[in-house]
Amino acid sequence: MDKNDYKDVYVFAEQRDGKVQNVAFELLGKARELADKLGEKVVAVLLGHNLGDAAQQCIAHGADVVLNVDAPELEHYTTEPYAQAIHQIIRERKPSIVLFGATTIGRDLGPRLSARVGTGLTADCTALEISDDRDLLMTRPAFGGNLMATIVCKEHRPQMSTVRPGVMRMSPADESRKGEVENVKIDFNPAKFRVRVKERVKETKNLVDITEAKVLVSGGRGVGSAGFDKLRDLAGTIGAEVSASRAMVDAGYIEHARQVGQTGKTVRPDLYFALGISGAIQHLAGMEESDFIIAVNKDKFAPIFSVADLGIVGDVNKIVPLLAARLKRD
Amino acid sequence: MNIVVCIKQVPDTTEIKLDPVKGTLIRDGVPSIMNPDDKGGLEFALRLKDKYGANVTVITMGPPQAEEILREAYAMGVDRAILLSDRKFGGADTLATSRTIAAALRKLDYDLVITGRQAIDGDTAQVGPQIAEHLDLPQVTYAESLEFDGDKTFTVKKADEDGYQVIEVDAPALVTALASGVKPRYMSVRGIVEAYDRPVEVWNFDSVEVDPATIGLNGSPTRVAKSFAKGMKAPGQLYEVEPEEAVEIILAKLREKFII
């Protein structure tokens, strides 16, 4: 393999129900930075069926080229048709870097492709940079977030990684950007498709997206069962969304879609209230990049205070209702 | 029906602490456990065994002490346990690991291969799909439940961000399991007693057919260039005051941030 045969930064432009996912736009922004450093192009790989202006949106978020694969097989994600399409594209075009969102789709597709291509894949990267010798430096948390590791894939191409939604910042769309849309045809082998999707069920309770919220009021075990109503009350007065630690999700007080942390969502709001949350490493992994963190905890040694910009040692069950009452009064 | 469940011994990451002075991990005394998602997958297999009389094999790749989780699996009710252990397998990234495990699976009969979705010490969720690719099996990831029609078809409830999908796949197939979908059974007392007399087969490099250049550290396309403890952020302000005053401090901050 000659590394010089491989160039350009490719992004899997994940869409669901025809809508390109924010994580794809976030990755296109990051890809733009990497490609500029390399002096190469950003290529969005858009798989789907009747996608409307999705290609244009990819260009507005940083793509120079959109490889548009329109096929009924690709309308909804299943592993094999998507893997075949991207595998063909990698074989024919030799990208240097391929980025995927670390969603249930990206984490199903990425490893399948890495094994098919025989190259490395680094999961859940939190930082991507180009090294002096033009390799991709992929940094990710290890050991439940206790340690960070920078991974390289020196001798194999493409270099592939997944990035969780919300980790890279999305820059605003620039509608005036120009790019090229190229239609690509895939030679599918339907004999390998093999899985049959019988039903797709959307659960409305999962529809809130706490990663989009500007302000999050997040509660932990210290809030207790009775306290959650007070949290909702507080959130209501300042137009915030409610989120939680895993302890509260496991106890059934709130749905998993609102869980923050390593096995929940990565959030980066302007303001994050951590109320009665101890600050376990798995929780911090999902929120420490918030712009401003206010923590209330009765234990002044709680680890949450190590990431808080403003820490209050006190009882949430006293402070939260008082705060909500003051906000309503003013 | 033959089911092979791939399991891994992992440090209980909730118990790992950072040495605040040296910035290194304190791993001493950290208990090792069967990875939670793998245990969920094992429970799926044992339920199929209860209902349809399947033959369940567990396999793990790891150092000799990984035998502990194989004994635990025996005590839960599996029929056969294999430890894949060789220095040549060590230092592997996910791709090299998946090649080694796939090579071992080629020596076994299976209608269904189950892995956990991800291991808590790495969280990559890669090894399952990579094994599926090496063995040319269809994959269904994120399984919350797994049913069998008694003939050849598995029905999987696959979780995703917006809800779930119901997916059918015929044997042979590979499924990755979520711990949240199922409560693993406890080890039975008889099982625990017997587990120590049951044989754990140890397979090494010579037991499987695999190109040494594709496994272990040398066969790993990715390398750790460096690892470091997360930078600590500058400490914020901490107040230990009466609730009324605390509320005023927070309100002032909200005004400053234009939240109110």
Ligand SMILES: Cc1cc2nc3c(=O)[nH]c(=O)nc-3n(C[C@H](O)[C@H](O)[C@H](O)COP(=O)(O)OP(=O)(O)OC[C@H]3O[C@@H](n4cnc5c(N)ncnc54)[C@H](O)[C@@H]3O)c2cc1C
């Ligand atoms: C593989 C793995 C993945 C995980 N993923 C996640 C994840 O994604 N997200 C997550 O959050 N956790 C996750 N966890 C769990 C995590 O380790 C912690 O157990 C969890 O975050 C604890 O939640 P908590 O802070 O609400 O509860 P606790 O740790 O019990 O903390 C409660 C806190 O409330 C304080 N408190 C109690 N009463 C009051 C009061 N009246 N007023 C003020 N403060 C009070 C206490 O001082 C304490 O600090 C994961 C664990 C594992 C093993």
